[in-house]
Amino acid sequence: MVRLGYLTLHVRDVAVARDWYLHNLGLRDVARRERFALLGDEAPRLGLREGEPIADAARVQLNFEVPDVDALYEALHARGVPFERPPTNLPHGFRVATLRDPDGHTVELYTP
Numbered sequence: 001m002v003r004l005g006y007l008t009l010h011v012r013d014v015a016v017a018r019d020w021y022l023h024n025l026g027l028r029d030v031a032r033r034e035r036f037a038l039l040g041d042e043a044p045r046l047g048l049r050e051g052e053p054i055a056d057a058a059r060v061q062l063n064f065e066v067p068d069v070d071a072l073y074e075a076l077h078a079r080g081v082p083f084e085r086p087p088t089n090l091p092h093g094f095r096v097a098t099l100r101d102p103d104g105h106t107v108e109l110y111t112p
Contacts, residue, residue: 004044009060010051011103017048020102024076025064025109057104069111073097 011017018037021027027039027046035050046062054060066072069087076099077083084106085098094110101107 006038006040006043006045006047007062008047008049009101009103009105010053011048011101012050012053013102014048014050016102021046021048024081025107053103053105058100058106061106061108062101063108063110066109066111069095069097069109072109 009017014035014037018029018032018039021039022029028041029037029039030045031038037048039046039048073083073087077086081099083097083099085096087095087097089095094112096108096110099107099109
């Protein structure tokens with residue numbers, strides 16, 4: 001059986017991106033190297049590798065299921081984390097809030 005282990009994003013500064021995902025989304029630090037970090041509790045995990053992000057980083061979309069998107073939005077918003085879109089009900093039945101990571105990748109937080 002083949003299963004996806006992790007996805008890798010190229011980021012300008014691994015430490016900055018790592019801290020953003022750890023502090024804002026609560027991902028767990030699994031492994032760190034000089035120019036690489038692996039985050040998450042189970043597959044698929046998120047790899048961060050030092051390098052230039054793709055030209056249109058917003059086209060990379062990471063979707064994180066959370067227990068209560070409204071509560072997480074309120075907590076992050078109160079800390080000054082900017083959002084592209086506050087929690088919104090979408091036609092497919094998910095409630096979604098959208099923000100960007102430090103390199104401009106689209107991050108969607110959703111609750112089914």
